[in-house]
Amino acid sequence: MLDEALECVKELQSPEYYPEVVKEAINLALDKGSNFVDPAVKLLEFLYSKKVFTPQDLATGCLLYGSMVDEIAIDLPIAPPCFGEVIGKLILAGGLDFKTLPEILKKVEDTFFRPPIFSTAMKIIESSPSAFALTLFAETTMEASAGLVAGSHNRNELVLIRGHEEPKPLRALNGQVCEICGDEVGMTVDGDLFVACNECGFPVCRPCYGDERRGGSQMVMTMKKHIDDIEHEFNIEDEEQNKRQHQHQQQQNKHITEAMLYGKMSYGRGPDNGDTSPPQFPPIITARSRPVSGELPLMSNGHNYGDFSSTLHKRVHPYPVSEPEIGSATWDEKKEMGWRDRMDEWKSKQGLLGGDTDDIDPDMPIVDEARQPLSRKVPIASSKINPYRMIIVVRLVVLGFFLRYRILNPVHDAIGLWLTSIVCEIWFAISWILDQFPKWFPIDRETYLDRLSLRYEREGEPSMLSPVDLFVSTVDPLKEPPLVTANTVLSILAVDYPVDKVSCYVSDDGASMLTFEALSETSEFARKWVPFCKKFNIEPRAPEMYFSLKVDYLKDKVQPTFVKERRAMKREYEEFKVRINALVAKAMKVPAEGWIMKDGTPWPGNNTRDHPGMIQVFLGHSGGHDTEGNELPRLVYVSREKRPGFQHHKKAGAMNALVRVSAVLTNAPFMLNLDCDHYINNSKAIREAMCFLMDPQVGKKVCYVQFPQRFDGIDKNDRYANRNTVFFDINMKGLDGIQGPVYVGTGCVFRRQALYGYNPPKGPKRPKMVTCDCCPCFGRRRKNAKHGDGKFTADTVEDDDKEMLMSQMNFEKRFGQSAAFVTSTLMEEGGVPPSSSPAALLKEAIHVISCGYEDKTEWGLELGWIYGSITEDILTGFKMHCRGWKSIYCMPKRPAFKGSAPINLSDRLNQVLRWALGSVEIFFSRHSPMWYGYKTGHLKWLERFAYVNTTIYPFTSLPLLAYCTLPAVCLLTGKFIMPTISTFASLFFIGLFLSIFATGILELRWSGVSIEEWWRNEQFWVIGGVSAHLFAVIQGLLKVLAGIDTNFTVTSKASDDEDFGELYAFKWTTLLIPPTTLLVINLVGVVAGVSDAINNGYQSWGPLFGKLFFAFWVIVHLYPFLKGLMGRQNRTPTIVVIWSVLLASIFSLLWVRIDPFVIKSKGPDVKQCGLNC
Secondary structure: OHHHHHHHHHHHOOHHHHHHHHHHHHHHHHHHOHHHHHHHHHHHHHHHHOOOOOHHHHHHHHHHHHOOHHHHHHHOOOHHHHHHHHHHHHHHHOOOOOOHHHHHHHHOOOOOOHHHHHHHHHHHHHOOHHHHHHHHHHHHHOEOOOOEEEEEOOOOEEEEEOOOOOOEEEEOOOOOEOOOOOOEOOEOOOOOEOOOOOOOOOOOOHHHHHHHHHOOOOOOHHHHHHHHHHHHHHOOOOHHHHHHHHHOOOOOOOOHHHHHHOOOOOOOOOOOOOOOOOOOOOOOOOOOOEOOOOOOOOOOOOOOOHHHOOOOOOOOOOOOOOOOOOOOOOOOOOOOOOHHHHHHHHHHHHOOOOOOOOOOOOOHHHHHHHOOOOEEEEEOOHHHHHHHHHHHHHHHHHHHHHHHHHHHOOOHHHHHHHHHHHHHHHHHHHHHHHHHHHHOOOEEEEEOHHHHHHHHOOOOOOOOOOOEEEEEEEOOOOOOOHHHHHHHHHHHHOOOOOHHHEEEEEEEOOOOHHHHHHHHHHHHHHHHHHHHHHHHOOOOOOHHHHHOOOOOOOOOOOOOOHHHHHHHHHHHHHHHHHHHHHHHHHHOOOOOOOOEOOOOOEOOOOOOOOEOEEEEEEEOEOOOEOOOOOEOOEEEEEEOOEOOOOOOOHHHHHHHHHHHHHHHHOOOOEEEEEEOOOEEOOOOHHHHHHHHHOOOOOHHHEEEEEOOOEEEOOOOOOOOOOOOHHHHHHHHHHHHOOOOOOOOOOOEEEEHHHHOOOEOOOOOOOOOOEEOOOOOOOOEEOOOOOOOOOOOEOOOOOHHHHHHHHHHOOHHHHHOOOHHHHHHHOOOOOOEOOOOOHHHHHHHHHHHOOOOOOOOOOEOOOEOOOOOOOOHHHHHHHHHHHOOOEEEEOOOOOOOEEEEOOOOHHHHHHHHHHHHHHHHHHHOOOOOOOOOOOOOOOOOHHHHHHHHHHHHHHHHHHHHHHHHHHHHHHHHHOOOOOOOOOHHHHHHHHHHHHHHHHHHHHHHHHHOOOHHHHHHHHHHHHHHHOOHHHHHHHHHHHHHHHOOOOOOOOOOOOOOOOOOHHHHOOOOOHHHHHHHHHHHHHHHHHHHHHHHHHHHOHHHHHHHHHHHHHHHHHHHHOHHHHHHHHOOOOOOOHHHHHHHHHHHHHHHHHHHHHOOOOOOOOOOOHHHHOOOO
16 A cells, blocks of 8 residues: 555655645645544655655645645534644654654644644653653754763763863763752662663653653653743643653753763673673674665654564664666656657667557667666777787797897806896896786776766656765874865765765874864854855856866856856855965964863864864754755764773774765765865766676676876976876776776775775586486586585675575674674665664764774774785775676766875985885785785786786896996996897897887877876886885885884875975985985996996997996986985986986097196107017
């Protein structure tokens, strides 16, 4: 019956008429009698649970009926109380806001009918006081800027700090005072604090609690305050209400948020109130869970319907988690192709063009389009990729002949130099193989956003796109300016995605009050910025980047008010920048007593190494609306607890804390992590990722979608290869054709289940031929069935099996001692457990970010971001690939994200040093790709080659440093690393160099990378190899052998006021010593070699050219480094200075050798006959 009603309402396809449907449903039910009230309420609740009716529809419908009560009640006296029953049940179900009740009463003009409506509604509400209390709690605690929740699970503390109130402890260990009589609450027989109600935690002593129970009162104190306010406003009085008011005249009204958070934490600390039963996990949700809509759950009255029934939990309002049916959506003419073109295209495919079309269903082309894949692979053209592969094979063969010749032809008078060069060349050959062959199968990909909308966003229905939790991490606001972080957050809040599906979590791992206050300012500015972005569809949606664009901002803009509103918005943003700058200026000088909040409360994070966990919801329920009244995505500030003596694991630990907090509060099935300086440049970036992750054909086996990194603020010539185009446009495309790209730390959308250590779903295996034991020659013998290996997947485990898994696996040791979090890990489609109260969720959120939560768990070992290296991104992606997951590389035409990169030479080298040190740490860890992951057999060999290359590339610095030194040594000693070669042997050298150039040219041809970008990458490979990579190897060995750890330094994101001013700044660091030394000795070697050739005559010029070639190879590769050393002090082009020094030295030596102004006397030839001739 309910399903039929659902289909009827959907067929209307008129959401604007839904309030009238609500009104008519109430009217018809009351007209037929009181027995039809409950079925009508069930119908409305069911349609609300299916996301057909919105709370606004229910409220408007009730208001419409309320305006009719005066006339209906004359002929139907039972209408007012029955209407009150409907209102009460809808409030308990969460479909109707309690604040709507006074508005409904205002619609009833006759005051005679108001009391029965109100009293009946309150009787229904009083029948389930906990549900109403939780509703009030959700409206207060989780509203925007309600207060900062700080606490420590280990210390059993929880505090709510409000903006203009003194902080009040919400739960202390002892000494509580009864709010009725003023006496102490007292203790139980077991020595625990007496708690009358575990739902609200209202402090009351046992005698007063007994009196209240005997008096028949079931409500909490704050609940009566709301009720009394309504009674006073509408003059509603009766004997029962007067009696209730007289009984509680001595009680002080306490806010329900403080009361509920006053409850004692018990997770992980044994039973309370003398309960000696072993701790139990909450029942696992085997029916449909409540998917995330961006809000925390509200309690409902617990009716059960069909598939949504549960004997364990009260009913909530779930989204359907099954895949939506195709074909009921109406066509949107604004798609890429018009209706007529799509219809003609489909007709031509079906062979119906020109025939009888009367029998064609107009929705069939839509169905056909929606069933198409959401993405596809685009292979590289064979005319480009096949020559490339042939040259790779040729180069491999030539390299083999070259090494054979080099090994079989030693240089006997320079055996040391020859042996050194042979070792270096063999290492370079191995490194080239590891780097080259993972690029054997490069591919491109295309996405179809229109098909995504057709399948998951039908017109007139709620969006079925999956929710996404977005993570932004920051540490030091002085190195990572708050304005940069604010722009990233604003671009997230304005993203083109359903607002109820987006939740932004900002991790402040430095517990900085500056970051907290800047985020508060950002949330306020977002109320103006987000509607402006969506109204005019601007790109990018980070205001700093948008207003600094040097383009025609009027292009494609047709709204007459755009110019006026843009000017106003730019002025608003400039005022916002001034406020942020004021906060930064204030934070430069830390007060001696520490930072103080506006209400006089000391900032909990004054000691950055010893502070409680902190959570603040800036945008959310009852406060997350913009200036036009539209809902905004949730914005949550999180700072995990830190205490001395605990290992916090830097960024990886902060990201794992965000994973757990988001799982408890919203639990979206997908997560996008961004660095604080990487803003969303393409507002459809999340939709691009969903084309892969939500594709029913390939999405289930995809663990993450990685986007390339693009950067702003880099000089045109990209002197230090900051764009890293060769890696992102060549290497990553190659990996995408194997098992997927590596995870690079930012701009990546994860599947939550993959981060939890689950295996991907297994597809059906092809049947293999079996035979009986009597004929062993053909096929294979049938083996006895073996039990599984104990591992489980995220998709093959059915709901019923999950309950069994709870008894088979120790989830506490795996995920930690949070029952709410453990429950969330088994919800593949996301969502919050239906029975979870907001108070419990907040308590659990503080619990899961406590510093000791990960002790004796698998966090960082098998779950979440993996510990053991400062480049946690490589390890995390590697573990997923070892389990059999695949990743996707998505390169939309408009870059999805853009960030900032250090353009200064010293900062760039320090950044590369950190990356290389992380690779060295991985190489020496148990997760090294050299020996990890062979048992499962899920990691493909070419993918393993790529991971091995990411861990051993820093060790290339040792042979590279030696090889760059050899030319200078050869020039100074007069020896060479190769003997005199024959004409045939010279073919090996010519073939090797030609194959190297041909490989590079063909690589650029299929990838689209420019030759300038390729050459900058080659130059910085040498610069970074002889400096940052070398120091990374030394520091890594010191850490492994001597236990000497190095500190993690955050790369500065601040930019100079002058364009590229930071590029010319000179910052001395020890990383500059090795390349400077190489430059000097090679320049000296060139001068010495040329002078020696001049002294020895023309016969020595031939061997000199080979030595000079290698020396100039080193100098040319280090040329950008030399420019960085010179800075801006000398405006003369650097190349001129170099050639001036070289030529001056050569001509000076030549002048001394010839000396034409001195007449030389001719004597006897002492070489022939000596002095006695």
